[in-house]
Amino acid sequence: MNTNSKSLMDCLKQIRPIEAEVYSEAEKEAESTQVPLERLLMDLGVVSDTDMALATAEYLDIRPLSLLGFTPDSSLIDLQPKEKWKELKALPISKLESRLTIVMADPFDIVARDAITSSTDMELVPVIGLEKEIEEIIDSISNEPAQALEDILKDMAEEGEVELGKDGVDDDSLDDMLETAGEAPVIRIVNSILIEALRKGASDIHIEPMEKSVRLRNRIDGVLFECPSPPKNLQNAIVSRLKIMSNLDIAERRVPQDGRFKIKALKKEVDVRMSILPTVHGEKIVMRILDKTALAPNLGALGLDQLSLDNFSYALSQPYGMILVTGPTGSGKTTTLYSALQELNVVGTNIITTENPVEYQLDGINQVQINPTVGLTFAAALRSILRQDPDVLMVGEIRDGETATIAVEAALTGHLVLSTLHTNDAAGAIARLIDMGIEPFMLASSILLTQAQRLYRKLCPVCKKETDFPTETLKKNRIDPELMGETQFYQTAGCPKCNNVGYKGRGGIMEILLVDEVLRKTILNNTEADAIAKIAIANGMRTLREAGLDRVRDGLTTIEEIMRVTSEH
Secondary structure, three states, X not given: OOOOOOOHHHHHHHHOOOOHHHXXXXXXXXXXXXXXXXXXXXXXXXXXXHHHHHHHHHHHOOOEOOOOOOOOOHHHHOOOOHHHHHHHOEEEEEEEOOEEEEEEOOOOOHHHHHHHHHHHOOEEEEEEOOHHHHHHHHHHOXXXXXXXXXXXXXXXXXXXXXXXXXXXXXXXXXXXHHHHHOOHHHHHHHHHHHHHHHHHOOOEEEEEEOOOOEEEEEEEOOEEEEEOOOOHHHHHHHHHHHHHHOOOOOOOOOOOEEEEEEEEEOOEEEEEEEEEEEEOOEEEEEEEEEOHHHOOOOHHHHOOOHHHHHHHHHHHOOOOEEEEEEOOOOOOHHHHXXXXXXXXXXXXXXXXXXXXXXXXXXXXXXXXXXXXHHOEOHHHHHHHHOOOOOOEEEEOOOOOHHHHHHHHHHHHOOOEEEEEEOOOOHHHHHHHHHHOOOOHHHHHHHEEEEEEEEEEEEEOOOOOEXXXXXXXXXXXXXXXXXXXXXXXXXXXXXXXXXXXXXXXXEEEEEEEEEOOHHHHHHHHHOOOHHHHHHHHHHOOOOOHHHHHHHHHHXXXXXXXXXXXXXXXX
């Protein structure tokens, strides 16, 4: 397996330079104690377990793998007892035909590899990981594996279709609904739906009543995937169970309802926001999973290129002015704003947000839930907030001229204002505010930065495979093939780790327009989005398409995915 001419110690010193004196003393001690030099350096704290893993990966020419956030596949774990995996310090992560990829704390352990090969009767593809991460994941696996939804449904006998009344709703009594909602099969089904969504990294769960069935879908990385469907005869019981969990009125089925609840599963606690909509065949439920651990802790974690990061950080460092984040629904605007707020969240700064709804509850930040039914609109909330001595304001969305006017005035009177708009590009945000009635001279004085963003799906690092240079695809999308140079392109393959989709996780691409003096003068004289965009590009702004092509060059995604999420400009 090792085709490397360098020794393990050479690889280690390349990753973590060691002072000659320290190395010499460690070498002598290793010789006298008969402890391997690499182990002794780790025990002395000279090198970390991460350094050693990276050095071993280079020496053996295998891939290092971080298991942070990894959810094990129960079908692979069941290949041998959980205790055996722990004893061998190994964990299966994916299976492709007769090849089993395993992460090992010690890939040199031939005995462990032989034992796994013998018990699984499969060809092993070893990668290296940290022992503590492997142990944590194995310890988190229950001895009694959670029953998957598909298995629960197999265990349950069909009880026949429900008879629907002329309004498309059955006539269960309130007592019946309460009773069926508390029955074990219904509770198991609801729990399994939630756990399966968490395990797969879903952002939304859709439970949709059809005429003769109930459709269950999970949105994973922005795309809906169908799951095994619950029985139609348990439709109302499932809805009632979820209403009870959200403290909603289970007897009310004629009007939409919104609620939320918390769940603890898979060693994490998440909020679930639930929306119920009456349809002709029953109530449709959409649950948004809000996992606070998935939030980026700061701007640096968003994966921006250096120029964009510098520009965004500069705008955030200003004492007052307006920062606008734009993009379609589901493009990650809220995540970006929360990342910016966490960067600004210090004891000496008073931060107040107005949101509809409040998605993530953040420590140290005052968050106001908009409620238009009682007159608490964005504009009304902003007027009150300005009397609360704020330093930083976050307006969930600027939807009308009144909110826009108050936000701009707040930016002009010594406040840093962050907000979102629905526009296609960064320059379009300026034009949109002027269309809302903001005077160009006020906008030119207040705006610091506008940003447009999209989310793209990342290639699964385990199974992505190289593909030929897509000359025709580039030409079809009006991209000069020469711009891509010697780029190695990849395509999707599919494996258990990515649910056989080929993509795993999402990343953001951003178009960041920093307003300088030249642009301020342009806004005063010409408010056309195209004119503003041309000057910004001349000043070095990278468009969404260019930022996306950078991710293709880095091997993070496919050219098709970037074409899907970006437009030509």
